[in-house]
Amino acid sequence: MARIAFILLCHKDPEAIIDQARRLTRAGDYISIHFDASGGKETFEAIQKGLANNPNVTFATKRIKCGWGEWSLVQATLYALEAAERDFPRATHFYMLSGDCMSIKTAEYMHDYLDREDVDFIESFDFFESDWIKTGIKEERLIYRHCFNERNNKWLFYESLKLQQRLGLRRDIPDDLQIMIGSQWWCLRRRTVEWILDFTRQRKDVMRFFRTTWIPDETFFQTVVRHVVPEKEIRTRTQTFLMFTDYGMPVVFYNDHYDLLLSQDYLFARKISPEAKELKKRLGDLYAATGVKFQISNEGRSLFQFLTNRGRNGRRFAQRFWETESSLGRNRELLIIVCKKWHVAKRLVAEIKTKTDIPCLEYLFNEEGSALPDLGGIEKSLEKRTRHRRAWVRMLFDYFDTNRMVICLDPTGIDLIQDFYADRSSSRLLEIECEFTDDYLAGHAKRTGLAGDQTPEEAIERLLPTIRSDMTDESDRIRDAEFDNYNRISQSNTPEENARPLARFLGIPEDKAREIVSMHYLFSD
Incomplete structure (x- = not known):
């Protein structure tokens, strides 16, 4: 029977991390945690102490500071994968999560679902042919080296890019790789994870290449999985339900989204509001339940698009983004x-x-x-x-x-x-x-x-x-x-x-x- 090792990248809220780890290991699954090194030693020690008696919890082989869009996110994931692969020999699948994710099915349902097909679930679209990237730079992510973070050093990021363009410092993509792109929320089989870890040790040229690409968490695993796994064993989809607004921001789920989330053809959902205490409790209780039947309608995205379109036309069933999000947030x-x-x-x-x-x-x-x-x-x-x-x-x-x-x-x-x-x-x-x-x-x-x-x-x-x-x-x-x-x-x-x-x-x-x-x-x- 399937046993899942969850790979959790997180950087704050130790109590929520402890609760999430306890909840996800309650049904016999595992979790490997990478807590960002910028989160502080005392906070990390509090997490370790809170989970010390749980044999189904492990921690990444090394902690590093992570930055959005940087290689550090991929490296942190690899450290957590190494620990999970080493410490949980009975784990059959490895599932990538964030602290904002919650299960929307029971563990029983997930195990049965993963047992049905011997495949990997990962979005993996052709980088150059697909329209996965909606805004911003595209091929420049790959063919130029990025040593500065666009969020923290915007001027340096773009000046470095312009300088490389002026000097003609384009670089080649490794010949044997077809670069793919997709969501960073994947679920991979044990054999695939072992192949990926072997690949990282053998292909130092590929590792050097991705270390200076921009937003590699959307391309590294997506490319390597497609390289080492036969196409017929890949399902090009994520098992994590997420939606985005017209502004490119994730749609946040609240207490009244419980029934909608359960009806989606996914195993997890992102992003759950920190304020949705009731929703978190109900989803947490659901994960350990048995014998639950789910009626999948999968209407979440079409319903969201329908309601927001009507709002734009002035025929509202729902408020517009700037009305529903009219507060900065109670804890801010x-x-x-x-x-x-x-x-x-x-x-x-x-x-x-x-x-x-x-x-x-x-x-x-x-x-x-x-x-x-x-x-x-x-x-x-x-x-x-x-x-x-x-x-x-x-x-x-x-x-x-x-x-x-x-x-x-x-x-x-x-x-x-x-x-x-x-x-x-x-x-x-x-x-x-x-x-x-x-x-x-x-x-x-x-x-x-x-x-x-x-x-x-x-x-x-x-x-x-x-x-x-x-x-x-x-x-x-x-x-x-x-x-x-x-x-x-x-x-x-x-x-x-x-x-x-x-x-x-x-x-x-x-x-x-x-x-x-x-x-x-x-x-x-």
């Missing part, structure tokens, strides 16, 4: 930096990025050309970003896979601040108080179109008191609003004085905050 915290001198806030944000792991975004509601991730087009328009502000920021939280994020706003955006504070998420506010010289105000008048290069000096001088008054009034309005968790740093304060409010704002030790605000040029014009 938005850190808002308000500063009239954008260059000062950007310097502070750059330093925060180097000293913490908090994602930071600069003036995303003020600058058309802000450095932003590709999220299906909504990021291209300031008007769209502002109109769908909460949905937009929620997408960014999901993109960076974080519960804390820093954004910068101009003081004129008090309505944005009030809207975010009205959300059920948490908000913190840091105002940067700057000194405004006459030269700065004159430059500001020209930058904003109040004056031009040919405007007489006397006219500019008459403008300055009004501009200064407006800036003071913007700051006063923010203070008069009496926002909770309000902090302020000032150009007139010492770094020691500014460190305390910054530490409260970021939730970091005061000595680290002092390092951030101690740069001598922070307030320079």
Whole structure:
């Protein structure tokens, strides 16, 4: 009878990981866990302790730091596979999961299902002929080397790509490989996993090639499985049910999706909301049940498309994305930096990025050309970003896979601040108080179109008191609003004085905050 070794890649929420491991091993299956090295030693030790008495749990042979789109995700998977293949000799299948996945069938059903056919389940489409990649670069993922992460170092990522293109530094794809692409959620037989691990040891050329491809978790296993396994033994599909919105973001499932999920022709579903406690409990109880019959209708994707299309036409059975996702999420915290001198806030944000792991975004509601991730087009328009502000920021939280994020706003955006504070998420506010010289105000008048290069000096001088008054009034309005968790740093304060409010704002030790605000040029014009 089939026995599954689940391969779990995770990086947070130790209690949820322990619960998931206990749930999935309850019916005699196994689990091999790779916990991201950036998750911290104490957190990992808590997971080990919580699962210490469970013989059906093992841990990856090595822990590494993982980054979205990087080879590290494939390497972490291989480390977890090595441990599972070594420690669970009775495992017949190996199933790739994330912490957001939940079973939507019983273990009994899964075992029977996998026993019916001696095949591997993995999406595996021709990389060049299929339309699996909808947006972004395609062949450039393969024929150029990628040493920078597009999410963390967007400028370096694309500059490196442009440089290679200019210098003609294309590389060849290994001759005997047909590059394939597909979902990273697969279920493979034991023999296939053994062949893959042998392949990784023998084909160092292929390993070197994939280490510098972009998003290799969508191509490595898909290519190697097709290379080592006869085509007739591959089912080009995933056993994990997942859907995407028009914005390219995963559809999230909640408590009222229980019946819909059970009727899908899949074994697992992704992504289950962390807030869907009832759904998780019901699915967890279901996994260990016996004798359950499932009526498969498989209408999930067509129903979702039907309802969203009707919403676009104004004939709604369901709300639009930006209405259903109108909250940032109860457990999330938005850190808002308000500063009239954008260059000062950007310097502070750059330093925060180097000293913490908090994602930071600069003036995303003020600058058309802000450095932003590709999220299906909504990021291209300031008007769209502002109109769908909460949905937009929620997408960014999901993109960076974080519960804390820093954004910068101009003081004129008090309505944005009030809207975010009205959300059920948490908000913190840091105002940067700057000194405004006459030269700065004159430059500001020209930058904003109040004056031009040919405007007489006397006219500019008459403008300055009004501009200064407006800036003071913007700051006063923010203070008069009496926002909770309000902090302020000032150009007139010492770094020691500014460190305390910054530490409260970021939730970091005061000595680290002092390092951030101690740069001598922070307030320079």
